[in-house]
Amino acid sequence: xNVEKVESLLERGRPAPPPPDLRRRIVxxxxxxxxxxxxxxxxxxxxxxxVAASILMLLGTVTWLLRxxxxxxxxxxxxxxxxxxxxxxxxxxxxxxxxxxxxxGKHWACVVKERPHQYAVIDGKRGQxxxxxxxxxxxxxxxxxxxxxxxxxxxxxxxxxVLQKQYDTCIDAxxxxxxxxxxxxxxxxxxxxxxxxxxxxxxxxxxxxxxxxPDGTRLAYSAILLSDAFCVLDGKKGEPFDEVRDLTxxxxxxxxxxxxxxxxxxxxxxxxxxxxxxxxxxPVFSADGGTVGIAVVRDKWxxxxxxxxxxxxxxxxxxxxxxxxxPSFSRDGRVWAYRATAMNAKEKVAKERVVTGRxxxxxxxxxxxxxxxxxxxxVSDPVVSPDGKHVAxxxxxxxxxxxxxxxxxxxxxxxxxxxSFGPNGETLAFRAGQYGKEFVVAGASRSEDFDQVxxxxxxxxxxxxxxxxxxxxxxxxxxxxxxK
Amino acid sequence: MRTDAxxxxxxxxxxxxxxxxxxxxxxxxxxxxxxxxxAHSLVGDSALAEDLLQECFLRLLEVDAEQVRxxxxxxxxxxxxxxxxxxxxxRRATRMKSYPLLAPSTxxxxxxxxxxxxxxxxxxxxxxxxxxxxxxxYGELTFADIAELTGVSEPTAKSRYRYAVEKLGEVLGEKx
Numbered sequence: 001x002n003v004e005k006v007e008s009l010l011e012r013g014r015p016a017p018p019p020p021d022l023r024r025r026i027v028x029x030x031x032x033x034x035x036x037x038x039x040x041x042x043x044x045x046x047x048x049x050x051v052a053a054s055i056l057m058l059l060g061t062v063t064w065l066l067r068x069x070x071x072x073x074x075x076x077x078x079x080x081x082x083x084x085x086x087x088x089x090x091x092x093x094x095x096x097x098x099x100x101x102x103x104x105g106k107h108w109a110c111v112v113k114e115r116p117h118q119y120a121v122i123d124g125k126r127g128q129x130x131x132x133x134x135x136x137x138x139x140x141x142x143x144x145x146x147x148x149x150x151x152x153x154x155x156x157x158x159x160x161x162v163l164q165k166q167y168d169t170c171i172d173a174x175x176x177x178x179x180x181x182x183x184x185x186x187x188x189x190x191x192x193x194x195x196x197x198x199x200x201x202x203x204x205x206x207x208x209x210x211x212x213x214p215d216g217t218r219l220a221y222s223a224i225l226l227s228d229a230f231c232v233l234d235g236k237k238g239e240p241f242d243e244v245r246d247l248t249x250x251x252x253x254x255x256x257x258x259x260x261x262x263x264x265x266x267x268x269x270x271x272x273x274x275x276x277x278x279x280x281x282x283p284v285f286s287a288d289g290g291t292v293g294i295a296v297v298r299d300k301w302x303x304x305x306x307x308x309x310x311x312x313x314x315x316x317x318x319x320x321x322x323x324x325x326x327p328s329f330s331r332d333g334r335v336w337a338y339r340a341t342a343m344n345a346k347e348k349v350a351k352e353r354v355v356t357g358r359x360x361x362x363x364x365x366x367x368x369x370x371x372x373x374x375x376x377x378x379v380s381d382p383v384v385s386p387d388g389k390h391v392a393x394x395x396x397x398x399x400x401x402x403x404x405x406x407x408x409x410x411x412x413x414x415x416x417x418x419x420s421f422g423p424n425g426e427t428l429a430f431r432a433g434q435y436g437k438e439f440v441v442a443g444a445s446r447s448e449d450f451d452q453v454x455x456x457x458x459x460x461x462x463x464x465x466x467x468x469x470x471x472x473x474x475x476x477x478x479x480x481x482x483x484k
Numbered sequence: 485m486r487t488d489a490x491x492x493x494x495x496x497x498x499x500x501x502x503x504x505x506x507x508x509x510x511x512x513x514x515x516x517x518x519x520x521x522x523a524h525s526l527v528g529d530s531a532l533a534e535d536l537l538q539e540c541f542l543r544l545l546e547v548d549a550e551q552v553r554x555x556x557x558x559x560x561x562x563x564x565x566x567x568x569x570x571x572x573x574x575r576r577a578t579r580m581k582s583y584p585l586l587a588p589s590t591x592x593x594x595x596x597x598x599x600x601x602x603x604x605x606x607x608x609x610x611x612x613x614x615x616x617x618x619x620x621x622y623g624e625l626t627f628a629d630i631a632e633l634t635g636v637s638e639p640t641a642k643s644r645y646r647y648a649v650e651k652l653g654e655v656l657g658e659k660x
Contacts, residue, residue, distance in 0.1 A: 001657040006649050009656070010621045013599050015521030018534070022520075023512055026538045030500065030508040030545060300604065322600075343600045350600075 016350065019378060020399045021415055021433075086478040102138035103179060109136035109144060120146050120158070127161065140179030147173055157184055172207075176216035183210050183219055194221060194232075201235060209245065213253030220247050220256055231258050231268070238268075246282040250289035257283040257292055267294050269308055277305075284326050287386070291333025295324040304338055304355075322350065325381055330388030334358055337382035337391045344375065351375035354382045354393050354404075374407060380417060385425040392419050392428055403430065411441070418456070423463040427483060431457065431468075442466045444484045457481070493557030497544070512541065515558065518622050519565055525606070525618050526569040533569075540565040559629050562619065566633060598656070605655040613648035620645055 001009075101108050109122045117129035120136050122144055127133075130148035134155075138144050145159045147170060156163055157170040159182065164170065167186035174183050183196045191203040194210065196219060204223040211220045220233045228240035231247060233256055238244075243261040250257070257269045264276035267283055269292055281295035296305045296313070301320025304327055305313050323341040330336075337356040344351045353375040376395040383392050392405045394416040401416040402409045405428065415433030422429065422443070429442035437449035440457045447453075447468075454476075456468025467480050491499070491510070499507035516537060523533035523540075543564045544557075606614055615634065619625045627645070631638040 001653040003646075003649050003653055006653045006656065007621075009598060009602055010617065010649075010652075013602060013621075015517050015622055018516050018520045018537070022534050022537070023509070023516065026516070026541050027509045027512055029538060029542060030512075 019396065021401075085480055100135060100138070102142060102144075103140075107138055107142045107144070109138065109146075111135065118148075120148070122161075127158065128163065137173065137175055138179065139175040139182060143179070143182075145173045145175070145182055145184075147171065172210050174210045174212065176212045176219075177214055178216040181212075181216065183212070185210065192223075194219075201232070209247050211247045211249065213249045214251055215253045218249070218253055218256075220249070222247060222258070229260075231256070231260070248283045248285065250285045250292075251287055252289050255285075255289065257285070259283070259294075267292075267296075267305070267307075272308065274305065274307065280305075281324075282326055284329070286329035286333030287331040288333060291329060291336070293327040293329065293336060293338075295326060295338070302340070304336070304357075306336065328382055328384045330384045331386040332388065335384055335388030335391075337384050337393075339379055339381050339393075340370075342375070351377065352379045354379055354391065356382070356391050358388065374404075379404075380419065383419045383421060385421040386423075387425040389425060390421065392421070394419060394430075403428070420457070420459065422459050422466075422483065423461065427463065429457040429459065429466045429483070438470070440466060440468050440479075440481055442481055442483045445481055447479065447481045450479075497547070497557070500545075508541075511544075511557075515561055516541075518624075519561060521622055522562065522618050523565055523569055525614060526566070526611075536565060536568045539568055543568070558623075559625065559633060562623060562625065563633055601656055602652070605652050608655065609648050609651060613644050613651070616641055616644040617648045617652075 100110070107123050109120060111133045112119045112121050112126065116131075118131070118133040119129055120127040120133050122136065128148075131151050132149040134147040134149075136144050136146040143160055145157060147155050147157055148163075149155050155169050155171055156165055156167075157173055158164065167188045169187040170184055171187075172183075172185045175181070176183070181196060183194060185207045186193050186195050186200070192205060192207050193203050194201040194207055204225045206224040208222045209220075212218070213220075218234055220231060222244040223230050223232050223237070229242060229244040230240055231238040231244050239260075241260040241262045245259050247256060247258045249255070255270045257267060259280045259282070260266055260268050260273075264278065265280040266276055267274040267280055269283070274294075277296040277298050278300075279297040283292050283294045285292050290308075291306060292308060293304055293306045296303055302322060302324040303313050303320045304324055306327075321340040321342045325339040327336045327338040335356070335358040337354055339352055340355050341350055341352050343349070353370070355370045357369065376397060378396045380394040384390070385392075390406055392403065395402045395404045395409070399414060400412055401414060403411045403416050403419070411432075413432040413434045415431065415438065417431055419428060419430040421427070427443040429440065431453045432439055432441050437451070438453040439449050440447040440453055442457055447470075450470035450472055452471040454469045454471060457466035458468065459466055464483055465480050466483060467478065469476065469478050471477075491507075493511060493514070496507040496511045500511070519540065520533055520537050523536045524530055527533055527536065540561060544561060547560065606617065609617070612634070616630055619630045619633065620627070625633070627638050627641045631641040634641065636644075
């Protein structure tokens with residue numbers, strides 16, 4: 001094809017329009033972040049509250065999740081949060097960002113920015129001034145750590161209020177899930193080491209992706225030494241590759257999976273290497289650890305690979321998709337679902353749909369469901385009920401979002417996201433929006449309207465309530481909804 | 485890209501700063517689709533591109549609107565977004581990437597089916613060539629703007645564009 005034809009084709013193409021809810025998100029964010037037209041101005045209280053509130057998306061979810069699912073290994077829960085409405089906003093200082101809570105809900109931290117300095121604030125107490133402060137993180141029993149940057153660009157760790165200066169650069173401070181051990185990467189004199197409880201690893205040229213096992217007993221990371229990349233597990237280097245990334249522990253912490261490149265990409269699961277692919281995504285384990293899935297691309301087509309054996313490439317009769325997202329699993333890994341993108345042959349535009357499958361991965365009994373008639377402008381990542389009986393996701397048609405359950409369109413709002421199944425595997429909860437307000441729907445219950453639902457909904461262990469955080473004008477609330 | 489119709493970008497940013505609730509939406513509508521496409525083509529991840537677009541618009545609010553030339557807002561947005569994408573890209577350089585898809589600007593057309601191939605071919609270009617094509621064709625930037633934005637000379641920007649179009653022609657020619 002000659003240059004003129006290519007240019008003509010290029011000019012007749014157009015980028016796909018952004019998702020409708022992105023406009024709302026950005027314009028609303030801009031509305032609460034109005035900068036001064038001239039000269040400095042102190043942020044209005046509502047602005048401060050809302051910026052801080054946005055950070056609470058994480059804290060609420062994490063805190064309530066811990067409350068709701070105690071059997072799952074995770075950060076220490078010393079005293080569960082009360083499952084009741086609670087006003088939170090009067091605790092937030094001005095100019096606060098990176099707001100976070102400890103897992104036991106007893107401590108809070110944020111970063112306060114007052115040009116030219118930034119400060120970490122822990123339980124209302126302001127730390128030393130720095131050029132920049134990164135989000136503080138809590139361990140167990142109120143222990144905390146954060147990384148700060150000085151005017152020379154060097155980064156240092158502050159642990160429980162004490163600035164550590166034994167390294168030129170300090171990054172990736174990561175608490176173990178039980179909050180009892182802290183790992184970080186220190187660089188000094190060209191040596192990069194991983195430090196745990198004051199003990200240094202052997203030196204590398206570079207270290208990335210510190211990852212604790214869910215039970216906090218094992219530490220893995222990727223490291224580069226000379227021209228080789230390794231996955232290091234429990235201090236022992238694995239097989240050398242050109243690149244190593246996306247380390248993932250199985251839920252029981254016994255198996256480590258990661259993507260590795262040696263010419264082509266392979267997925268390494270424990271001591272097994274899967275078939276070579278052109279590209280691979282991030283490995284995902286089912287809750288029981290028995291199944292692992294990963295999006296792969298081979299010969300330009302994207303598909304899903306499942307294992308651990310015989311790491312079947314799942315595609316049914318379909319040759320593949322333009323894109324495939326990370327899969328979701330039922331608890332036993334026998335039901336899976338994923339978001340796929342394909343060109344619609346009739347409309348000549350990219351469409352998304354959810355593909356589901358079920359089986360034991362022995363090959364013959366895999367039931368594969370890919371209904372091309374149920375494609376939409378976009379779909380959310382699907383959620384599979386723990387027992388594998390149901391699959392739910394949000395599908396966009398124009399400016400409306402539909403809740404799709406087992407292939408059927410049910411409720412319709414302008415916003416649907418954060419979908420989750422309750423402990424009974426039947427009842428759904430999600431955040432919804434309509435007419436400029438947001439609310440939570442759980443089963444047949446619907447919360448009151450809020451300006452924003454910031455985090456959640458998260459289920460209680462008995463499935464009778466969901467909790468979430470919400471903003472009403474300048475007030476921030478932790479709210480609870482009874483599920484009918 | 486239209487900036488000659490309606491209020492100028494600078495006027496919109498000033499009006500936003502003065503509390504005009506609708507001004508920012510106009511700015512968004514004016515630039516978001518092309519910026520999002522640019523971001524997605526750089527980072528290879530649609531969700532990340534959306535986050536970067538949001539951050540890009542919020543960074544714009546840090547700018548003193550009085551000091552912005554009336555014709556430079558577009559370039560400024562591309563510069564902010566490019567820097568954000570490059571910072572993020574360094575951290576995620578090895579992740580599997582997706583690519584933004586093009587659609588025909590008119591619904592009907594005998595060549596409409598070729599846009600999938602075009603999207604794929606565009607994705608297959610070297611990053612520096614793809615960037616120039618996206619900025620030139622979909623960002624409607626001049627070669628001088630692109631040269632300034634990407635830190636190369638104008639002739640280099642032009643030659644990257646030419647190489648890219650020739651490469652696209654080769655790839656698409658093989659498919660036709």
